[in-house]
Amino acid sequence: MGESLDRIRCDCNVIHEDTVNKVKALMPDEESLYDLAELFKVFGDTTRIKILWALTESEMCVCDLAFLLNMTQSAISHQLRLLKQSRLVKNRKEGKVVFYSLDDGHIEKIFKQGMIHVKEQG
């Protein structure tokens, strides 16, 4: 009694010791897995995925993206800042208009691969 915390260790840990050790050895390092989760977190939002998908076709300015997604410029701009911080998009200025484009060739591949999964779910 008094043990409110769920236990972490159990008999299985001993029984399956070899498996657990093998898996542990094959796991990428903590930092890589953290970074990978961060990358997918960026993709895990409808607005951002629409922006990124649009940019796979053509560079676009903020207000065109806003019009395309039917959202305010402010909302789009906030998300573009996040995407730029994640180094997924870059921008160039032309007068008062700012054009955004993809900053990474892998994005499209990751999306296509993910879409295969989505489509198979029926």
Add this chain to the structure above:
Amino acid sequence: MGESLDRIRCDCNVIHEDTVNKVKALMPDEESLYDLAELFKVFGDTTRIKILWALTESEMCVCDLAFLLNMTQSAISHQLRLLKQSRLVKNRKEGKVVFYSLDDGHIEKIFKQGMIHVKEQG
């Protein structure tokens, strides 16, 4: 004055009409993009990505995963439920032990592709 809401339409929409229309035509449908974002949202958490990565190597029971990730069984169990709802993992029962394994062959491909991006960021 009185217009507090950010405008959505602007001159660019007309100037870049062809581009916007082209991009709109090439975008996947709303539902697919939503599902894709949902998929990436599941990947966008360190705990879940560790679980999934571990399961790419071997099926494992709940307490072994808890031990491997140094987390409570409860926390792992909650996440496994979510992963099962997303049809990313399946399970089989052997006595009182429940073994989880991957339910999708694409997961590994998506992870590897994502990892390429992560590693390139330096």
Add this chain to the structure above:
DNA sequence: ATTATATATGAATAGTTGTTCAAGTGTTTA
């Protein structure tokens, strides 16, 4: 210079989410 346009940004708010805690189910062992 003044006004309009395109974009950026800080603060606030509402909604979402991951973990913990406590209590539950079902199976096995003593």
Add this chain to the structure above:
DNA sequence: TAAACACTTGAACAACTATTCATATATAAT
């Protein structure tokens, strides 16, 4: 039958996040 074990689950709480609103900046047009 009782206790131990592996796991599940609901509620609560804290942390995070996406959008909105208001305002600011920079460039262009008048």
